[in-house]
Amino acid sequence: MAIEGTVVVEIDRCKGCGLCIEACPQHVLDFADSKVNIKGYRYVVLTSAGCTGCTNCAIVCPDRVLTIYRKKEA
């Protein structure tokens, strides 16, 4: 069974630098379509299934806006 993970974004803390999008090995992160957060920055969202919860995006994020969950193997 594939490893299942997910990302929770603290939208209003995101500054839209895009470093997590670059770091994601599964290419499942992208900017939200024509939306900005309370500070006026573009923000990142999970765009499709396939996240493995590898934490690469979270540790390159300078503002640590991403919280990562990974499903435990049954």
Add this chain to the structure above:
Amino acid sequence: MESTDIIKPENLVYKRSRLMTEQPLSYCPGCGHGTVTNLIAEVIEELGIESEVIGIAPVGCAVTVYDFIAIDWIGAAHGRATAVATAVKRVLPDRYVFTYQGDGDLAAIGTAETIHACNRGENITIIFVNNGIYGMTGGQMAPTTLEGMKTSTCPYGRDVNMQGPPIDITRMIAVLSGTYYVTRQAVHTPAAVRKTKKALLKAFELQKTNKGVSFIEIVSNCNSGWKMSPVDANRWMEEKMFKIYPLGDIKVDGKMLV
């Protein structure tokens, strides 16, 4: 695309360190300072030393760090962080003392303090974020600015005949007998971040052994100062900065490598 069956406390694999305050970081989007600040908080949390650690924040982009990590801090005059750290460590030798400095602070105005603290072999950790520019004041040339690099005070690029070549202060202090662990890392990729975290852990642990200065340079981007997007700035850093400031350990256990 957030699956609620995965978002459970027992499935949590990563979240921001609890030592980080709720205050949003004042750094520009994509700045390496944010990653380094968070790594310091994570390392202090992992070692469980938050009540025994004293940080020294001098002037520069590094100064605002005392708003973000909930530990004891002292603000130092520009460049004088290592001198203040010396005093703190001598008065309270059982505490973990570290400085958090940029290149304008450590390699320009604070050169004398840095070199002499390293020469004396003070038992402190120096964290040096090198982005080759004076970020906070508006992107002026720093001693660490690369040859040909454009800044607001050298708009045609740094001319080595006029301003000299970039200073490699990390190599300079590595030859001093007072330094015990000297390394150069970066935070632009997940792998680099993990290596930097290991280096920070090692540096803090070394303070228990009273061996001397542990010095960590972190080559960082300054996308506002360099006038690039964060992703482009990291690519540029890989191409240009790492040639002049190659990553890796320089001195381990008091012995020079290479």
